[in-house]
Amino acid sequence: MTERILVTGSYGQIGTELTLRLREIYGSSNVIASDITPAPEALEEDGPCRYLDVTDPRQLTAVVVENKITHIYHLAAILSGNGELNPQKCWEVNMNGLYNILETARTWKVRQVITPSSIAAFGPDTPKEHTPIDTILRPTTMYGITKVAGELLNDYYHQKYDVDARSLRFPGIVSHETEPGGGTTDYAVDVYVKAVAGEDYACFVSRDTTLPFLYMPDALEALLNLAAAEESRLVHRTFNITGFSASAGQIADAVTARIPGFRCRFEPDFRQIIAESWPRSIDDTDARTEWGWQPAFVLDAMSDDMISKLREKAAG
Numbered sequence: 349m350t351e352r353i354l355v356t357g358s359y360g361q362i363g364t365e366l367t368l369r370l371r372e373i374y375g376s377s378n379v380i381a382s383d384i385t386p387a388p389e390a391l392e393e394d395g396p397c398r399y400l401d402v403t404d405p406r407q408l409t410a411v412v413v414e415n416k417i418t419h420i421y422h423l424a425a426i427l428s429g430n431g432e433l434n435p436q437k438c439w440e441v442n443m444n445g446l447y448n449i450l451e452t453a454r455t456w457k458v459r460q461v462i463t464p465s466s467i468a469a470f471g472p473d474t475p476k477e478h479t480p481i482d483t484i485l486r487p488t489t490m491y492g493i494t495k496v497a498g499e500l501l502n503d504y505y506h507q508k509y510d511v512d513a514r515s516l517r518f519p520g521i522v523s524h525e526t527e528p529g530g531g532t533t534d535y536a537v538d539v540y541v542k543a544v545a546g547e548d549y550a551c552f553v554s555r556d557t558t559l560p561f562l563y564m565p566d567a568l569e570a571l572l573n574l575a576a577a578e579e580s581r582l583v584h585r586t587f588n589i590t591g592f593s594a595s596a597g598q599i600a601d602a603v604t605a606r607i608p609g610f611r612c613r614f615e616p617d618f619r620q621i622i623a624e625s626w627p628r629s630i631d632d633t634d635a636r637t638e639w640g641w642q643p644a645f646v647l648d649a650m651s652d653d654m655i656s657k658l659r660e661k662a663a664g
């Protein structure tokens with residue numbers, strides 16, 4: 349049976365690249381991109397794009413039914429930094445959006461729903477090093493609260509209605525294709541972009557702030573491999589995953605080592621407190637055991653690739 353895939357939040361940092369990748373695998377006409385902003389040229393030229401606000405269940409039903417959707421990658425969300433600037437909107441999009449997705453999946457028998465969670469599901473009381481999958485989940489941001497509640501909602505729809513809902517707690521995602529969308533780890537992208545543009549950078553967390561990260565090619569592999577995992581092997585429904593951990597200073601130093609003369613200042617703002625409430629490193633053993641998770645990139649390999657891809661882009 350052919351997969352008919354809907355991606356929500358398709359024009360964001362992860363969605364743009366995931367949609368293109370899914371179209372390569374399943375065929376452009378079988379992957380419907382959707383979002384509430386104008387479609388980027390690369391996606392519009394390549395396949396179907398729909399306006400879809402996930403907080404509107406009628407629009408969602410129409411897209412799912414008209415396109416005979418069998419799988420949903422639900423990426424529409426308000427991220428941590430923007431979520432603290434507008435907590436009410438964060439709740440509305442992240443919670444009502446996910447509820448509408450799961451209800452639509454239940455009603456119209458969508459075979460699978462993949463939704464990223466986040467390390468923001470953890471909180472200041474969570475163990476900070478090698479944070480395990482089953483631990484204290486008491487976040488202090490609205491974004492984190494929606495991620496914990498979303499994980500529980502996924503579990504509920506799986507247990508009660510047999511919806512095949514799966515989730516990954518992404519760490520900070522670093523990528524060069526689409527700008528990040530207002531998260532606390534955006535500095536780890538901005539530092540490369542500024543350095544390649546020949547500019548200095550003012551980083552919004554302190555030099556010693558250490559967080560887990562994942563490079564986009566690994567993030568895409570994780571989503572695709574989790575979706576393809578044999579259901580009978582899954583003990584968990586939400587997984588910890590990580591690529592590597594690094595401090596903001598180590599990332600800046602990796603850039604300076606490749607672009608001598610680049611200068612990074614550290615000027616923490618409100619996102620410092622959010623970053624400090626998250627783990628420094630993650631234990632992703634269960635993802636490795638249950639569906640073979642294996643990241644390819646650590647800081648040095650990622651830095652080489654980021655800089656070379658950003659230079660290619662700048663050269664047109």
Ligand SMILES: NC(=O)c1ccc[n+]([C@@H]2O[C@H](COP(=O)([O-])OP(=O)(O)OC[C@H]3O[C@@H](n4cnc5c(N)ncnc54)[C@H](O)[C@@H]3O)[C@@H](O)[C@H]2O)c1
Binds near residue numbers: 385401424445
């Ligand atoms: N990027 C990261 O570092 C990171 C880390 C952890 C988890 N995640 C999770 O991954 C998922 C995708 O994140 P991203 O980085 O691509 O985010 P992003 O902010 O770049 O993209 C989100 C997209 O959702 C869209 N959107 C917002 N409100 C909407 C609505 N009402 N209806 C439909 N679309 C709407 C936005 O227009 C945007 O294009 C999210 O669930 C996020 O929480 C991301």
